[in-house]
Amino acid sequence: MKLFNWFKKDEKVYPEFWQSYLSCFDSKVKKNLEQRIVAFDTETTGLDYRTDVILSIGAVGIYENTISVSDYLELFLSQDIFKKETVPIHGILKEGKEEKIIETEAVIQFLGFIKDAVLVGHHVSFDVKMINEALKRMGLGKLKNRSIDTDAMYQKFKGLQEDQHTGLDELCGIFKIQSSDRHTAIGDAYITALIFLRLKNKWK
Template identity: 50%
Template sequence: MFKWFQHKEYPDFWKDYQAINKLPLPHSINETTFIVFDTETTGLQPKTDKILSIGAFKVKNKTIFTSEGLELYLQQEHFKRESAPIHGLRKSGNETRLTESDAIQKFLKFIENSVLVAHHVAFDMAMINAALERLNLPKLKNKCIDTAQLFERVIPLNRHPKNLGLDHLANFFGIALHDRHTANGDAYITALIFIKLYTNYIQHNSSRLSDFLKSRKRAGLL
C-alpha cells in the first residue's frame, strides 16, 4: 500500500548506468569488455571500513588497455595510519583525492555494463556496494568473475598452489609482483592472471560468454 511514496528519484549518473546495464552483453567472450579492478581499503569489513583507492583496467580479446586505466584515490575523514604501509599508498600528496560520491560516479562511468573481474571479487563488490548504500543507491548490476574461482575451474587440481592468494597465482604463472598492495598494481597483476586463465579456458571450452560466467562458487576474501 502507498508504494509510490517509496519511489526514489535517482541522480542522472545512476540513471545512465542503469540504462546501459539493460543492454545485452555480447555472445562471445572475445567480443566482451571486462573490467579488472581492485580496491584498497581501511580494513575487511564493508559495513564499517572505507575504500582508500580503486584501480581498474579494460581487457578485451586478451589485451589489457593500459592507456584506458582508472586510478582513484579517495578522501578519508579518519585515515588509519597502519593502512598505508600495508596498502603501499603513496604519500606524495600530489594525487587528486575524490569524495566517495565523485569516485563512485567515475567508477560507474568507467565500468558501464562490462563484466567485472577481481581476485576474490565478492569483497571488492561488497566494498563498492557499501559505498553505493551510503549514497542511497542500489547495488552494482554488472556480471562478475572471480579469478580465484576461475583458476579452480581451469587449472587441474593436482597443479594448484598451496593456496589461491594473488601472490601464489602470480608466481604460478611467472608474473612479477610489481606495485603489490596498491589498487592499480593489484588490478594489473589480476588482469595478467585473468588473461592466462581466459586463454586456457577458450582453448578447451566454448567461447560463449554465458558458459564462461557459469559455475561460480563462493570464494573467501583474502
C-alpha cells in the same frame, strides 16, 4: 488526475549518473558486440566491508585477449577514516601527494568507467561489496555487473576445493608475473588482468 499526481510526487528520483549506469543494461539498446571486461581492485582501510572504507580504486579494460593500457582508471579517496597501521600495506598516506576526491565522486567516476562491463577481480566479492556499501551510503542500489573471480578460476582449472584459496602473490609466481606494483589498486588490477588472460587462454 490530482490523485495520480500525488502518488507521482512520492516516486524517488534517482540522479542522472545512476540512471545512465542502469541504462547500460537495457537489453533494448544492447548492441551485438563482444562484452567489455574490466579488471579492478580496491585498497581499503581494512577487510570488514561494513565498517571499512575505500582508499583507492584501480581498473583497466580488457578487449578480447589484450589489456588496453590506455583504458584505465585510478582514483584516490579522501580519508575520513584513517588507520595508520594499514599504511605499510597499501602505502597511501592521509595527506599524501595523490589528488584525492570524495567517495561520492569516486563512485560516479567508477560507474561511468565500467558501464555494463564484466568485472574481474581476485576475491572480487569483497571489492564488489565495498562498492555496494558506498552506493548504499548514497541511497542507491547495488552493482548490476556480472563478476568473475580469478581465485575461483584457478580453483576450477586445478580442480581445487572451494576452501583451497590461492593468493595473488602465489599466482604471480605460478604464472611468472612481475609483482612490483602489488598493493596499489591499479597495480593489482593490472596483475589480475594478466592472470585472467593466462587462465582464459589455458582453457582454450
